[in-house]
């Protein structure tokens with residue numbers, strides 16, 4: 001007899017787990033530095049436009065495909081396309097992308113746990129300038145033992161949760177970690193905005209300077225929306241496959257996208273007011289949270305404890321994301337090869353850990369080992385985030401709008417949502433058929449340098 005497929009035990013469980021996938025390093029690490037480098041509020045507005053016009057429609061489509069087929073990405077496309085090899089290939093591309101992203105994402109997630117440990121040890125206490133903070137970051141991340149060790153530890157956490165399955169593992173983690181994360185982030189925001197001189201940072205976030213917007217900025221915003229919403233590789237599809245047909249997809253999707261966006265903006269308010277209050281520069285790029293922040297806490301009353309909170313928060317946000325990536329590949333193997341979840345997760349964890357080791361060494365011993373001028377880490381990030389995710393996104397939109405077709409997708413969408421505002425449904429159809437594929441095609445071509 002076929003074992004019952006697990007289902008989320010509640011709507012809020014699904015929303016928190018899925019928002020947990022979306023809320024991650026992308027929100028807390030990447031969004032603030034993109035805002036910092038691209039003109040503050042102007043970038044935020046642009047980002048919001050991308051989220052509403054492209055992100056939300058594809059989030060709905062991805063969840064819908066999964067919920068309709070109740071399978072992993074490959075199984076879902078196989079079922080809904082009646083075994084068309086092209087679409088099965090698109091599902092497979094998603095699973096492969098999951099392997100790649102998890103392998104390097106887990107490395108940065110490992111650093112965040114490493115920073116919790118260093119914060120507790122008091123490593124940052126006597127460091128008083130960003131340059132020294134940067135040197136410390138380089139010395140930590142280039143140590144093979146430190147970097148690979150925390151990469152391993154983080155993989156153990158991820159495996160541990162996915163091991164227990166959908167309700168007892170992933171849903172439970174989301175229900176505990178997401179509210180804790182929100183509380184911690186609000187605490188840190190209050191700490192930041194009440195520092196003397198914080199107003200400058202607040203102004204930076206709410207005043208828009210459109211003169212700095214170029215086509216590159218638009219592309220950055222769109223790419224960030226994709227990554228931050230976990231779009232384009234079947235993570236939302238897989239989570240949707242555990243959703244009951246009684247639930248309302250559009251309204252859940254709005255909550256998930258809303259939470260993700262809210263946390264990204266809160267992360268801005270957590271970081272910039274404090275940064276400005278201390279007279280530090282906002283345009284530090286990717287180094288912002290590992291180089292500058294640990295130092296920033298030295299100038300804040302209660303900094304020792306707030307620093308630990310900050311890196312704990314970062315680790316928790318990353319963990320709810322790594323488990324979603326792990327669940328995609330696990331559900332694929334479990335569904336397709338009929339293996340047992342427990343042993344499958346452990347083996348996959350070891351495989352992904354191994355694939356990630358060169359990424360963990362990319363800041364150290366493998367720093368000078370480059371392919372097309374990129375380190376192993378950067379190459380993986382570029383291929384997955386800038387090529388495979390947009391490609392997956394285009395095909396999810398085209399599949400829903402044209403191949404599987406609105407005629408079949410719509411009745412399935414309306415299950416559990418038949419009272420949803422009809423104008424919004426019509427808008428979704430227009431966005432998924434035309435706007436989303438075209439806009440994503442533009443990002444893809446430009447990240448390949450064609451445009």
Ligand code: TRP
Pocket residue numbers: 021022023024025026027101226227228229230231232233235321322324325389
């Ligand atoms: N969205 C997460 C973040 O912002 C990262 C992530 C998790 C992801 N699962 C994904 C990105 C699937 C793309 C695809 O950090």
